[in-house]
Amino acid sequence: MSSPQEQGFRLLTEYTNGFMLSQVLFAACELGVFDLLSEALEPLGSAAVAVRLGTSSHGTQLLLDTCVSLKLLQVETSRGKALYQNTELSSTYLVRASPKYQGNMLLYLARTTYLCWGHLAQAVRDGKNRYQEAFGVPSDELFTAIYCSGALAKEYTALYPGCRVTVFDTPDVVRAAKEHFPFLEDDRIRFWEGDFFEDPLPEAELYILARVLHDWSDGRCARLLARIRRACKPGGAVLVIESLLDADGRGPLTTQLYSLNMLVQTEGRERTPAQYLALLGPAGFRDVQYRRTGGLYDAILGRT
Ligand SMILES: C[S@@+](CC[C@H](N)C(=O)[O-])C[C@H]1O[C@@H](n2cnc3c(N)ncnc32)[C@H](O)[C@@H]1O
Known part of the structure; x- marks a missing residue:
């Protein structure tokens, strides 16, 4: 049983790390992880994913395993080798061919909204949006x-x-x-x-x-x-x-x-x-x- 202070600190850590969760999701979408696993005829190991996406083997392994913890991927082990496939969640919303695909919206959030949020404190200070500051162009x-x-x-x-x-x-x-x-x-x-x-x-x-x-x-x-x-x-x-x-x-x-x-x-x-x-x-x-x-x-x- 943790003390109220420990619980408070855990909550603080969750808030602090919140942006990392979004970035894992954005990166996996941008790299095409979910599309690749959807098109593959069978679950893939991380080395195969890295080769097909042209990404580093270490980074890919970390990204895939983190996606498993986020329930965006599932993993099964066959003859000592971890094999990854999409979950129902990612198949429904993160695969381009799905009618409920949300990837364009996620990429918009990653490339536009996220950059403006980096200036939140200044926006609170003067009450003005940061679009021009983040991009040098008006809202799009x-x-x-x-x-x-x-x-x-x-x-x-x-x-x-x-x-x-x-x-x-x-x-x-x-x-x-x-x-x-x-x-x-x-x-x-x-x-x-x-x-x-x-x-x-x-x-x-x-x-x-x-x-x-x-x-x-x-x-x-x-x-x-x-x-x-x-x-x-x-x-x-x-x-x-x-x-x-x-x-x-x-x-x-x-x-x-x-x-x-x-x-x-x-x-x-x-x-x-x-x-x-x-x-x-x-x-x-x-x-x-x-x-x-x-x-x-x-x-x-x-x-x-
Ligand atoms: C936040 S989006 C909402 C779009 C859509 N209704 C939706 O729910 O996704 C706001 C929309 O208003 C449009 N818009 C902004 N200023 C406008 C204007 N002066 N006249 C017509 N449309 C405008 C934008 O181009 C954009 O498509």
């Missing part, structure tokens, strides 16, 4: 954002066969979407390019703002929502998909981390239900309701 959410919006549109049209969806995004994003994900557009899903703060918005019955408002200050959210309210057909609504903070802002932890993520990367924040109500009400939406889903993202609906 390109590929994951396109893919997520397109995937949402696909699911929506599958659920509601009669409906048509317009995916509205900036010209750069729409161009890239058409080039890299042409299969997202079909006879019921179209892309529309523009600046949602300035350009005319397509008329619609339902506007879905998924992970959009959290990028922006209250002032910009108010402007966007007022524009949407004006464009919305009578009887229409706005559906906001965001991760909701608890009423006192002190949880859930994941949403608090997302809010710090907004601090280091954008001008926005995650918000409480009351804060969304304070944005939607003055923009002209009434009967505002919210639903916590128990998942990462929640729903807020405002009607015209």
